[in-house]
Amino acid sequence: MIIETELTGLMASAVNLAALFLVGAFVMAAVRLIIGPTLPDRVVALDLLTMLVVAFLTLFALATGVGAYLDAALALALVGFLATIAFARFVDLTPEQNPGERR
């Protein structure tokens, strides 16, 4: 059991299976975030991580029945978009990029 849930039967198994998939996805996105190799790769990985957190919060709202998680997911979907835009601007304005170089 990954998530303690009020649900029973089929839905409990489905929630746990989806949570297992999401945890695996978190690990792979985090690996890409760490190994890079370029700055845009890391921005893409961060974007995916934000999307994964939104999905996980939605899943958590379903599993626990607490509606506040959905508010958090809504806020994070907006803030994550702003973060992606800011990072894209940062990549755009960084002069003389050397792809593959460690930053």
Place this chain on the structure above:
Amino acid sequence: MSGVLELLAAISLVLGGALTFIAALGVLRMPDVYIRMHASTKAGTLGVLLIALALVLMGADAGVVSKAIAVFAFVLLTAPIGAHLIARAAWRGGQRPWQWRPRTDTDVEPSGRP
């Protein structure tokens, strides 16, 4: 009737989880930044859609359902714009799309760098 809805919600949950897993797998394994963002944006968006759809199918009250729809609408609106901006920045930064070529002994890692 609720049994059918529950079955549909369970199916969409598992499919959504699998799609987000595939998105992350693509981001980890694909050879260059453009192909990676293609995997993360499309599969990731559909994964979030399916998980939000499960919440809509199981939804008890209108507040939860409308918030789930809003979550999905925001992700659907913002993911392509973000991917486009990163792609433009990467292109201007000098990255060129990866092209397949036969592996030779000197290849360490296939890359699309100029």
